[in-house]
Amino acid sequence: MNSETVKSLKVGICGFGTVGGGSYNLLQNNGDEITRRLGCTLEVSRIASRSLKASDINTTASISADPFDVVNDPDIDIVIETLGGFDPAFEVVRQALANGKHVVTANKALIAERGNELFQVAEQNAVSLAYESSVAGGIPIIKALREGLAANKIDWLAGIINGTGNFILTEMAEKQRQFDDVLVEAQELGYAEADPTFDVEGIDAAHKLTIMASIAFGIPLQFSKTYTEGISKITPEDISFAMQLGYRVKHLGIARCSDSGVEMRVHPTLIPETQLLARVDGVGNAVLVHGNAVGSTLYNGPGAGADATASAVIADVIDIARQTLVDSQKPLVPVLGYLSVHDDLGVMDIEDIESEYYLRIPANDVVGVMAKISSILQDFDISIEAVIQKELHSKTVPIVILTHKAVEKKLNAAIAEIEALDDVSGSVMRIRVEAFDNESY
């Protein structure tokens, strides 16, 4: 390459934590390879960080505490936002876009909860707001959905999109350990935060699912309508019963678009052990996408970590740089992948969805209790696919039932009646089951 023809684009980084620092390092370490792909260099000329000193990383970039110094610098072409949270991240991103700069963000909460506003600012200013790294770390799933599968109507997608939760469920399954016990270990290993709520209660996954659903179906971001249920009530016993029935328990984000509306839900789910998705263990992430032409495709890889997330951040920067280099007047791919976004597609209430269900019912070991349960299910048009009822020679035995498809509100009503039976001694455990239309991957 003739070095005289190499143009340079100037990058500013706001926030120098795991992802910000990782993105900086990646640009240094892979700079030659990136220039070889791109035909131009990417120079980090400004960094906003409260604690970083230039000597820490031997950089010529100017460093200031205030991220607005970065977004108001007229020389900066592309801003990387890795501050996290909303304040000041929202205003930093908004201001950068308003200043005509392209923005790359890893901030899933910001996109899921305030993306609609920011997308509008990006559109008004004809700049890109890219967020590949906000979902599933290093896996290029946003690109697959917006571009690779663009010829499809996406029917549904289902993903293991929180590594912490998947690590916990994997450990519980492999070693028959209790949730609380594994959570402590995950915290010690640095996989889980001191306050693990975001991960184990599914909020982090719900952010990611909200983003994927919008891109998959071309609908506005609607985080508040995503149903969210965590994994803290799952027991090793449930995982073991599921295995006996040929299933694994995974914490999934599921989005579906049908004539009944849009489903967006995060909850523990039984999936057939024959599915590749069921074999994704540990802190890995994976997303299974079903398009009406391609059928099912699966994307698997690391969902977190400095280098893996930086890989997605810098891929976005390269996309934007390629666009700039061909003098494109505006972003090539619409921010949600659609030029025409459906704002009239209703999101279904969780009570209205249809699913198969796993039920674990704590019943007294007396004659006739199974008959009573069957009769209640039948009253609500719920048919039984499989039952596990073991002689345990103890007073209370769990009866495990796998149902065929049923509407959730009918199932809830049936559960209420079952729990009211004299011979049922506690709450019924209910886990949704997804068979994924019997496709093998």
Add this chain to the structure above:
Amino acid sequence: MNSETVKSLKVGICGFGTVGGGSYNLLQNNGDEITRRLGCTLEVSRIASRSLKASDINTTASISADPFDVVNDPDIDIVIETLGGFDPAFEVVRQALANGKHVVTANKALIAERGNELFQVAEQNAVSLAYESSVAGGIPIIKALREGLAANKIDWLAGIINGTGNFILTEMAEKQRQFDDVLVEAQELGYAEADPTFDVEGIDAAHKLTIMASIAFGIPLQFSKTYTEGISKITPEDISFAMQLGYRVKHLGIARCSDSGVEMRVHPTLIPETQLLARVDGVGNAVLVHGNAVGSTLYNGPGAGADATASAVIADVIDIARQTLVDSQKPLVPVLGYLSVHDDLGVMDIEDIESEYYLRIPANDVVGVMAKISSILQDFDISIEAVIQKELHSKTVPIVILTHKAVEKKLNAAIAEIEALDDVSGSVMRIRVEAFDNESY
């Protein structure tokens, strides 16, 4: 969307077989969704086919037997080439590019063997030549390599990229059936051609691997340097021994770039059963890619079929349309993903690669034979990782050995000496083993 603002791009299809017909149908069936994504319509205005009549598909497109009618039509913006083979496909694509038209092709042989010439014509005319559908059917692996992982130096990739071969190996493994027997069934099911050479001897996979290696490392296409070995010599016995050792046998395409040079090879391979790749069964395809930042990511889905392949063809068309709609002067992404292609990176001879090996040695059941074999391996600096030697109370027993890493030419020399032993009664079966650096996916 205001219908007055909808622009239309004109598409011509050359060849109306499985993929050409599938692409046409996909544009009809998903036309509304594609327009919603794109903001313009894609109209098929010309088709080249010898047998098709307009009434067969109720189209207003003009149909002619000669594909050059399509590529010389000044109204056509994008040409889809699904003729297959080289003649007239090469000249059709070349002429289309020379006429300033963008071309989308599903023709893996054409790209792998004559891509370098065609890429030059595309570059000279500042048009796109897109080939997502040439590798792994509906899986957007070209896009992942050229764009999604663009921030990485790709270290290696390994793929199950021939569905026929994977179907045969899966059946052999699950039912302990012989190769020839399953091949006949695959032919009856339509998975294998009457002449199965292309699939089972690895030529089809070598075409795809050649293309992926060029994109991954930024090197010219070098099909003639890709080492190719088929699966016809694999026995159910080998698959069973591999399973006892914790491995599955898969027909892989492997590309690696290291200080020693570039490896490009297609051959049966033992992979650890804990790898997700080992669980990809039946006609599915999957590609595992290792980038120096992201680590390992896996892409899985259907590798063939009219709809799945059409999904990739039309994704390419949409990419080109998006580019056209923002008035980009030239293709955004360089044809191999690199603006600066390395033509000085040597491709290694298969004799110079390092691998672990599985050896099945037909030995007479006499005292001392194992000692002689061990001694030969030691002479060539090959250390043994595991051995299976069973008392079968028959004259000849297979001795199965798993070696640590060794240079292939040393292993070949050792095999020659082992085969010359009096107590070894036939050829040694040798299958390469890949551990993928012990990563869990």
